[in-house]
Amino acid sequence: MKLSKLLEPFHALRNKLFAKLYLAQTISLLGDAFTWVGLALLAYQFGEERAAVILATALTLRVTAFIIFSPFAGILADRMSRKKILYITHFIRMGIVGCLPFVTEEWQIYVLVFLMNVFNAFFSPTYRSVIPQIVEKLLYRQAIGLSAATYQLLGVLGPGLAGILAIWLGAREIFFVDAGTFVIAGILLLSLPKSKLDVISDEVEGKIKPTTWQDVSKGIKILFSNQYVRFALFIELVSAVAGALILVNTIVLVKGGLNLTDKDYGIIMTAFAIGAMVAAFVSGAIDKSKSRRISLIVGALILGIAISAANYFNFSMLFLVWIVAGLGQSLAEIPSETLIGETVPIEEQGKVYGSHFAFSHLWWAFAYPLAGFLGTTFPNQSFLYGGIITLVVLVLVVILLRPKKN
Numbered sequence: 001m002k003l004s005k006l007l008e009p010f011h012a013l014r015n016k017l018f019a020k021l022y023l024a025q026t027i028s029l030l031g032d033a034f035t036w037v038g039l040a041l042l043a044y045q046f047g048e049e050r051a052a053v054i055l056a057t058a059l060t061l062r063v064t065a066f067i068i069f070s071p072f073a074g075i076l077a078d079r080m081s082r083k084k085i086l087y088i089t090h091f092i093r094m095g096i097v098g099c100l101p102f103v104t105e106e107w108q109i110y111v112l113v114f115l116m117n118v119f120n121a122f123f124s125p126t127y128r129s130v131i132p133q134i135v136e137k138l139l140y141r142q143a144i145g146l147s148a149a150t151y152q153l154l155g156v157l158g159p160g161l162a163g164i165l166a167i168w169l170g171a172r173e174i175f176f177v178d179a180g181t182f183v184i185a186g187i188l189l190l191s192l193p194k195s196k197l198d199v200i201s202d203e204v205e206g207k208i209k210p211t212t213w214q215d216v217s218k219g220i221k222i223l224f225s226n227q228y229v230r231f232a233l234f235i236e237l238v239s240a241v242a243g244a245l246i247l248v249n250t251i252v253l254v255k256g257g258l259n260l261t262d263k264d265y266g267i268i269m270t271a272f273a274i275g276a277m278v279a280a281f282v283s284g285a286i287d288k289s290k291s292r293r294i295s296l297i298v299g300a301l302i303l304g305i306a307i308s309a310a311n312y313f314n315f316s317m318l319f320l321v322w323i324v325a326g327l328g329q330s331l332a333e334i335p336s337e338t339l340i341g342e343t344v345p346i347e348e349q350g351k352v353y354g355s356h357f358a359f360s361h362l363w364w365a366f367a368y369p370l371a372g373f374l375g376t377t378f379p380n381q382s383f384l385y386g387g388i389i390t391l392v393v394l395v396l397v398v399i400l401l402r403p404k405k406n
Contacts, residue, residue, distance in 0.1 A: 012143035017134045017192070022143075024188035025127055026150055028090065031181035032120075033158020034165070035097060037269070038174040039109065040251045041262060046106055054106060056248050056372025061114040063368065066361035069121035071216045071354050076122065082133075085126045087189040089119040094182035101172040121357075128353045147337075161273070163266025219351030223359065227403045228291045228343055232336040233356065234397045237363040238300040238390055239332040242307050244367035245386040246272065246325060249375040256379065258315060271319045275326025279334070290343075291403040292335035299331025300394045308387025311380055336360065 013019040036059075043054040076085065096116040103109055128147070135143040165174060224230050250272075254265045279299070306325040313321060337356065344352050370389070374382040 010142075010146060012135060012139045012146050015135050015139055015143070018131065018139075018143055020188055020192060021127070021130065021134070022147065022150070024185045024192075025147070026154065027181050027185040027188070028123075029150065029154040030158050030161065031097070031178045031185070033154060034162045034174055034178035034181065035100070035116075036247070037158075037162035037266075038100065038172070038178065039113070040247075040265075041174075042100070042103065042109070042172065044251060044255065050106075052248055052252050052372050052375035054109065055251075056244075056368045056375070058109055058113045059244070059247065059368040060365055060372075061110055062117045062120075063361040063364040065114055065117035066121045067358050067365060069118055070125050070357040070361070071219065073122045073125035073354055073357075076126075081194065082126055082130050083189070083192055083194050085122055086130075086192075087186060089123040089126075090182065090186050090189055092119045093123070094179055094186065097175055097182060098179045100175040100178075125354045125357050128357075158273075161270075163269040165266075215351055216355070218348070219355035220359075222344060222348055222352050223355045226339075226343055227401075229336070229339050229352075229356070231397070231401045231403050232292065232296055232339050233359060234401050235296040235300050235332050235394075236336055236360050237366075238394045238397060239303060239329055240360075240363035240367040241370065241386065241393060242300075242303045242325070242390045243329055244364060244371040245307055245374065245383055245390075246322075246329075248368060248371035249382050249386075250322075252375055252379065253310065253318075253383070254315075257311065258318075260315065264315065268315075268318055268322055271322040272326040272329075275323040275328075276330040277326075279327045279330035292339060293403060295331045295335055297394075297398060299328045299333075300390075301328070303328030303332060304387050304390035304394060306387075307383045307390070310383035310387075312384075 013022065039058055040051075040055055043058070044051045046054055073085075093116050096112050096119075099112055100109075103112070131143050131147060162174065165177065223233065250268060251265050254260050254268055255262075258264070303325055306321050306328060310318060310321060337353070340352050340356060371382075371386065374386050378385055
């Protein structure tokens with residue numbers, strides 16, 4: 001495998017405007033990772049027996065906000081200043097994160113998490129809709145690929161980095177670092193030229209502009225009618241079941257099952273991040289097929305197998321297996337958004353990205369409560385039962401939805 005192939009997505013950074021936007025989004029995503037690791041540790045402070053339920057509820061509220069509001073974000077981005085959407089929603093989220101260190105009641109976590117992600121639901125799809133507007137066609141595919149890979153990568157690498165930081169800081173103090181990342185990213189967003197991000201209307205005289213609901217419906221229809229994107233989307237359901245188990249119950253497994261410390265939890269999450277990082281930069285070179293079928297199936301398969309015996313591992317084995325799990329998660333999730341960029345007409349991609357963002361998070365809305373239930377009801381077999389469910393869902397998706405053409 002040539003190094004030039006692995007570095008190909010970074011060619012999009014030659015566009016200085018995209019490079020600045022990408023850096024802002026990367027810092028923002030890293031801050032999100034700090035938020036969720038901090039919440040995991042904060043939930044544990046409310047009681048070991050409540051930790052899984054609190055975290056699962058908070059994460060379910062997060063994806064609920066995405067499901068409700070993100071389909072409309074792409075539509076709104078076509079009707080007002082995209083720069084204004086980006087920086088307003090960003091700074092509001094920063095203020096909400098700044099309240100988290102002072103939480104004293106469980107219900108306060110739920111309110112703040114939901115509000116924070118209402119605004120995140122508008123930020124993320126708007127960011128995606130900006131990319132084709134500021135990046136020339138020659139570099140567009142690389143920009144989409146780099147953005148999607150970074151989103152997925154920091155979703156798993158970020159918690160590992162945040163876990164390392166948590167070794168020196170406490171559960172509450174990490175939120176102040178989180179707010180600091182929002183300040184840096186916000187400065188970058190404010191420096192973006194408004195003229196470059198202004199919406200260019202595609203209306204022509206005499207053409208009736210679709211209603212909001214018509215645009216949302218069209219995005220959903222395209223998402224599910226494209227066999228490649230549809231298969232990748234449902235593989236994300238498989239990944240969500242396993243991923244929710246990891247995010248919700250790893251801290252219970254490490255601190256409750258193995259009787260270890262916050263430092264050990266950070267190390268285990270770092271292992272998960274290592275696997276994800278490796279997969280993120282080799283997945284495109286491994287599977288160049290139109291459907292990305294091999295990457296999707298293999299990733300989901302090794303993810304399901306990896307978590308199945310986690311309840312019975314010691315610390316060293318868990319570290320190694322979480323590397324494999326991270327590898328599987330990235331292989332199963334990264335192709336989805338790049339497939340949209342490659343197989344959906346560019347004039348329809350904004351709608352489809354918004355719909356994909358909503359439905360991919362809908363899977364997590366099912367998966368988080370399941371993880372919380374398994375972690376609370378079967379604390380000593382949660383990963384075993386979750387792994388079995390993951391593999392059963394994978395078999396069903398492959399049998400029923402596998403693309404007919406590769």
